[in-house]
Amino acid sequence: MSIDTDEHYVREVIDSAMSGTRPPSDLPSIALARGRRLRTRRRASYAAAGIAAIALAGLAGPWIAAGGDRPVRDGDLIATQPPAPVHPAPKGWWDMPATDMVAAVEAIAPDGVTVTDPGPLEADTPEGGLAHGSISPMLVTTGGPGRLNVILSPGPAEDMGQIGMDRRIGCGGESSSDRTRCEELLDAAGNVVGHRLSARWFDGVVINEVVLRRDGGTVYAAGANSLDDKWSEDSPVSAARPPLSLDDLENLVRNDVWVSYEP
C-alpha cells in the first residue's frame, strides 16, 4: 500500500466521518459568557498583581533594579490552570491539602518571592470541599508577578489506569514551544527520575518546570511569567522571567515536606 493511497484514504475517512457533525447549538452563548468571565478575571488579576508588585517594590528597595527591564507584552505561550488531579486509591502523601501545600511553598520559596494569592483551594469536583494535591498560587518577585503550579501525583500512574506523569518523567517528549531545554535528573543508580525543563514560546511566555519521582509518586512544579489560568499563545506576559528559577523549583520538589505528609 503506497503512502499516497494511505493519505487519500485518510482524507476520505475524515471527511466522511466528520461531515455530519454539528457544534452544540448553545455554543455562541456559552463562548460569549466564558469570554466575558475570562476578560473579567484577567482584569482583576492584573489589578491585584499590580497592587502586590507595588507593595513588594516598596519593601524590596535596592533590589528593585534587578530584572524587569524587558517590556511587558502579549506572549504566545502556554499557561496553566491546575488540572483537577485524579487521586485514585491508595491514599498517600500526594493527598496533601491545598492549604498545607500553599503554606509549604511560602516556607520553601526563596527570599524576595511572595505568595500573593493562593489560587483556587476548592476541589474541582461535584462534591466540592478542599482541594488536595494541586495548587496554582500567584507569586510576586521584584521582577513582577507570575504563576506557580505544584501537583503531587501517585505513581506509577500506569498501574492505576490513568495517563500519568511517568509518561514524561524524562526528556523524551517533544514540546510545542520554539525553544526548549531539558535536562534529565538521575538517581544514584543512573535511572531517570525526573527532569528540568525550560521552554519559551515565540516572543513571550517562559515556563520553567521540574518533575521528580519520589517515594511512589511524583512532585511536579512549574512556573511561568504569566498569570493566565492556562498558558496559551495569547497569554499576556506578566514579568520578564518566571517567578522561580529551575534551581528554585528543583529545591522545591526535593523538599521533604511533600513526602512527609500523612493523610
Added chain:
Amino acid sequence: MRASTSVDEEFTAFVASASAQLHRKAWLLTTSSSAAEDLLQSALAKAYVHWRRVSTADDPTAYVSGIVLKTFLSEKRRRSSSEVAVAEMSDSAAAAGDDPELRMTLLAALRDLAPLDRAVVVLRYWEDHSVEETARALHLSRAAVKNRSLRALASLRTQLADIREPIPSQEGTR
C-alpha cells in the same frame, strides 16, 4: 457600552458562522466530544478577550483555528499528569452525523496517536496544509512532520483496516 455590545454581536456572529469547522477540528484533536467542547470554548474565550486582534486578522477563522491548536497542545502538555483515558462510548453530541460508526472508529484510531502526531494528521490530511505550513504551525522541522506523518499513517492503516474497502493501488502515481 455600545462598543461592548458591538463586540458581543460580532463575536456571536463569528462563532455561529465558524463553529462547525472549529468544532470538527477540536473533536479530531481531542477525539472526545466533551473535550472538544471544552477546548473550543477555551479557545473562543481567548478569542473574545483578544477580539480586536482576531477581527482584524486576514482570516479570523484561521486565526482562531490556530488558537484551538495551540490550546490543545498546551493543555495536553500541562494536563497529561491528571488525564484519565476513557473510551468514548457515546456519540450523542453529534448524533446527526452521517456515519457515527465510522466516526467512532476514526476517533478511536486517532486516540492511539500521540497528540502531536494527531495534530500533524489533522493539519495535513484534514486541513490540507503543506508540510511547510504544518511544520511552521507546530514548530517542528519539515523532517519531523514527514516522520510523524509516516508514523501516523502506518498506525491509522492498521487501525482502520477493518473498515477499509479495497482501493486500487496508486503506487507510483505521484
